[in-house]
Amino acid sequence: MQERVLSIQGVKRLPYYLKFLKELQANGVTYVPAAAIAESLDIYEVQVRKDLAAISRQPGKPRVGFTVNALIEDMEHFLGYDNPNTAVLVGAGHLGQALMSYSELSHYGLKIEAAFDVSPELIGKNIHGIEVHPVEQLTALCREKNIEIGIITTPMEYAQEICDQLVAGGVKAVWNFAHIYLHVPKGVLVQNEDMAVSFALLSNHLARQMGEIPVEE
Amino acid sequence: MQERVLSIQGVKRLPYYLKFLKELQANGVTYVPAAAIAESLDIYEVQVRKDLAAISRQPGKPRVGFTVNALIEDMEHFLGYDNPNTAVLVGAGHLGQALMSYSELSHYGLKIEAAFDVSPELIGKNIHGIEVHPVEQLTALCREKNIEIGIITTPMEYAQEICDQLVAGGVKAVWNFAHIYLHVPKGVLVQNEDMAVSFALLSNHLARQMGEIPVEE
Known part of the structure; x- marks a missing residue:
């Protein structure tokens, strides 16, 4: 039984996954390993695997990875994009x-x-x-x-x-x-x-970088 | 010793506090109770008190509340707005x-x-x-x-x-x-x-409301 829950930060990563997957699809790529997604987006592979497991029932195949088309479908369904x-x-x-x-x-x-x-x-x-x-x-x-x-x-x-x-x-x-x-x-x-x-976050980040203000992540 | 740490969600609330406080300042209001801030922004009073304690050393005075001008100054400093x-x-x-x-x-x-x-x-x-x-x-x-x-x-x-x-x-x-x-x-x-x-978050929220997809907060 799959949980299909994802944090808000996870939901925010999905459009980037989706964009990358659609580029692959446009280039005729059929399979993608989690490691390739991770590398393209500077995200840990373990995080990618966790995110994908939350939105897709598709198991990654050893060596070749995930089916691009099916992953796109699952992601679009999760995001409600298939239901305009x-x-x-x-x-x-x-x-x-x-x-x-x-x-x-x-x-x-x-x-x-x-x-x-x-x-x-x-x-x-x-x-x-x-x-x-x-x-x-x-x-x-x-x-x-x-x-x-x-x-x-x-x-x-x-x-x-x-x-x-x-x-x-x-x-x-x-x-x-x-x-x-x-x-x-x-x-x-x-x-x-x-x-x-948004600017408040950015400005506070910069103030932190200059060592003025701490923020708990 | 004060910690002066605040969550990202807390930093995101600050511009709304600041906007409300500046309206009070423009209307010549000197003191504001935490309850009045809470009511205006639909936030729990205990949350307001916690946020303010993280960014200001000013103790709220019984009955009258916080000094508007000092609170604005502390908030602008925390956000780095005093350092363009x-x-x-x-x-x-x-x-x-x-x-x-x-x-x-x-x-x-x-x-x-x-x-x-x-x-x-x-x-x-x-x-x-x-x-x-x-x-x-x-x-x-x-x-x-x-x-x-x-x-x-x-x-x-x-x-x-x-x-x-x-x-x-x-x-x-x-x-x-x-x-x-x-x-x-x-x-x-x-x-x-x-x-x-942003739209991914909104779309996923709507899909959740329709009972399709759960998201962990």
Whole structure:
């Protein structure tokens, strides 16, 4: 009986495994040993084996390793990529447009159905195949299209209001790029992608390197 | 003797504390009880007290709480914000411009001294006060200006090459927004800000909510 549990750090490694495996697949490679994955990504082989065992029932074959295609399938299933999620994006500025142009996300099962903004210059535009709607239509369109994920790339002062409208529209998860703590009802997942928070980690790391501040890993 | 250690999750909470404290400061509030911080950010009070004890020697006063100004100072010191870091940004597309326009980062001690790109339309431009230089000047300019942080917002196929040039220019840390694993010499810190990785977490979370996949926290 397999446990199929993986730490958050483990989940974070999966997209790198997946990227490497897809390169192999594109080059017609059929088998890959754990050692080759480990070397390519600077990860201990024992860690690679543990991660793969958590997401795949496939046993590595002695000498040749794992079947690339099957490993990709198992990984995509574990990550839910085989079950595409519908999303809307609110705030079609630079960050929003960067996300809309980021084709990796669609390979990974994220389908941005519509974007929303308040700016008359953006409304009605088609950006990388995604139409920009007036924000007044947000809740209704989420309900109508059964949207699962709301992506917030607005300035922070509008983020909570937009979040409430997404929740009213029935989204199950909010991917929040605004620098604000969002209040949501129980059962709605918020994932914060806050550059100020990321920079805090980086800045604290540098302060540590200079011997000023210790941090427990 | 105080330990002043804090988990990575704790470091990630600090920018939210800091934002709340600065709002209080702007409104002329002098003292804040831990309970008020806890309530505003939906965090247990005992967690707030533990985090604050790790970064500040200031004891909370019974009834009134902590001195807002002193707490801000201690937090900014812990995060290294009182010791500004110089940075360059490579790749002045949508994501790069979103970062350049993100004024929070400068409040937090990040000074982007210059941007770099290959596009003739961008080179020579001044974007939010930051000049875009040809990428050929990257290493020399990093050396000359003693740059500490390199921010990579290029397409992934150029990221390793740019990273090598940043390292040759003497940067101590790379903030990597490209979807690629970067190889760096020992002593250089890489912080990955990979939207594909973030989406993997979100997608896996949603798959879990639907009861498909367990993840160990």
